[in-house]
Amino acid sequence: MPAANFDSIRVGDSxxxxxxxxxxxxxxxxxxxxxxxxxxxxxxxxxxxxGGLPGVIAxxxxxxxxLGEMLSDWVSPHQIxxxxxxxxxxxxxxxxxxxxxxxxGKSVVxxxxxxxxxxxAANQKGEKVQMGKAVVALP
Amino acid sequence: MLIRNIVGKEYPPFTVEVEKRWIRSFAQAVxxxxxxxxxxxxxxxxxxxxxxxxxxxxxxxIMEANQSFMVLDELGVDKTKAMHVEQAFEYFADLCAxxxxxxxQRVIEQFDKKGGAMHFIITEIRLENQGGEHVCDLRTTVxxxxx
Numbered sequence: 001m002p003a004a005n006f007d008s009i010r011v012g013d014s015x016x017x018x019x020x021x022x023x024x025x026x027x028x029x030x031x032x033x034x035x036x037x038x039x040x041x042x043x044x045x046x047x048x049x050x051g052g053l054p055g056v057i058a059x060x061x062x063x064x065x066x067l068g069e070m071l072s073d074w075v076s077p078h079q080i081x082x083x084x085x086x087x088x089x090x091x092x093x094x095x096x097x098x099x100x101x102x103x104x105g106k107s108v109v110x111x112x113x114x115x116x117x118x119x120x121a122a123n124q125k126g127e128k129v130q131m132g133k134a135v136v137a138l139p
Numbered sequence: 140m141l142i143r144n145i146v147g148k149e150y151p152p153f154t155v156e157v158e159k160r161w162i163r164s165f166a167q168a169v170x171x172x173x174x175x176x177x178x179x180x181x182x183x184x185x186x187x188x189x190x191x192x193x194x195x196x197x198x199x200x201i202m203e204a205n206q207s208f209m210v211l212d213e214l215g216v217d218k219t220k221a222m223h224v225e226q227a228f229e230y231f232a233d234l235c236a237x238x239x240x241x242x243x244q245r246v247i248e249q250f251d252k253k254g255g256a257m258h259f260i261i262t263e264i265r266l267e268n269q270g271g272e273h274v275c276d277l278r279t280t281v282x283x284x285x286x
Contacts, residue, residue, distance in 0.1 A: 020170060021170070027168060027170070030164075030167070030168040031165075031168040031169070033164070033168070034161070034164040034165040034167070034168040034199070035165060035168070035198070035199045035202060036199055036202035036203040037199075037202050051219055060223055060226075061195055061198055061199075061223075061226065062168075062169065064195050064226060065165075065169040065193065065194075065195045066169065068193055068194030068195045069169060069170075069171055069173070069193070071194060072173060072175075072193060072194060073172075073173060076175075076185060076186070077175075077191050077192070077193070077194060077230075077233070078186065078187075078233065080194055080230055081229070081230055082227070082228065082229045082230065083194050083195075083227070083228045083230075084225065084226065084227030084228065084278075085225065085226055085227075086224065086225045087222075087223060087224050087225065087226075
């Protein structure tokens with residue numbers, strides 16, 4: 001795919017989507033360590049059940065990291081100006097997340113060409129577990 | 140809901156070192172395939188001084204420094220009643236392995252919704268690097284549910 005370019009990109013265009021494999025216990029344990037998030041509800045089945053959950057849940061910041069992965073697969077992290085996400089639903093063990101992004105606006109800020117994007121991370125049932133936004137600079 | 144308003148409160152600065160192995164471990168746990176996060180030569184070829192941080196990595200810095208949700212401790216909130224519902228980043232300069240990052244957290248907004256059944260707390264952390272350069276702002280929204 002050619003590098004994203006401000007003149008050719010249009011509002012309504014999609015950026016390349018990202019489909020991730022299902023969350024596993026091993027991944028949640030590795031992410032808990034690497035992300036310094038030691039909340040037991042992500043790794044300890046007993047603690048999760050005691051907290052009223054059906055079982056361990058994925059870190060919200062792991063799903064958000066997937067949205068970030070999609071963004072920086074598309075453009076260099078140099079070009080990302082802002083990125084946010086709302087956590088609408090829990091990611092459960094075994095959920096497979098698909099990330100998508102759509103261009104919603106184009107602007108020039110301080111001489112820099114920028115596009116605004118709406119992002120979503122949905123599970124295999126199509127439920128949007130997160131909805132986000134980003135602002136990216138394009139040449 | 141009876142939660143004190145501490146908007147404007149600022150916490151003492153904290154400092155965290157960004158190690159190459161840490162970024163790599165994070166990228167591997169996420170399942171990143173982008174070589175700039177895994178291989179320093181690829182990062183340099185892409186114009187970075189070392190391995191760059193993936194977009195959400197700054198949140199990991201504040202977790203490591205025990206800054207996340209410290210406001211809940213201060214307010215005496217039961218953490219099982221609190222949920223991280225929104226996270227925002229604004230980026231001003233590259234964050235790379237080898238950087239020593241200093242952060243400052245403050246409480247910027249608190250408000251009730253649904254007649255006090257939900258209390259929102261928004262905190263902001265400003266990150267600067269070893270050269271005093273403004274790197275990133277993080278904005279974290281937490282909701283506390285009333286019993």
